[in-house]
Amino acid sequence: MPQYKLTDEQWCFLDLLMRAKERGIDRLNRMEVLHSPSLPQGAAIKLVWAALTIPKELVTMIGKHDFQITDAGASLYRLMFGQKVTPTQVADHVICLPDLSAVQQ
Secondary structure (H helix, E strand, C coil): CCCCCCCHHHHHHHHHHHHHHHCCCCCEEHHHHHCCCCCCHHHHHHHHHHHHHCCCCCEEEECCCEEEECHHHHHHHHHHHCCCCCCCCHHHHHCCCCCCCCCCC
16 A cells, blocks of 8 residues: 555544444535534634545545545555544534434344
């Protein structure tokens, strides 16, 4: 796997994408991040900038507003944090992830 020197914000964005993926959401909308009432505006802007500048091999942009983690991005995340790591629950407060617990039973 190639060497990537990601910023802290880019790692945070990968974490958001991994949490969304874990919850069954394959895309993250940048407008939702920018207008999240849970995030200070400065943090939201930094996360969106991180998403826009992350290597395209790790995150792809779909349309004008949606980001999706690639297999390489997910692999890099697991390589950095471990195979059985659980993404943080910050994404639950940043984006509107559906509660699929009732569906998964």
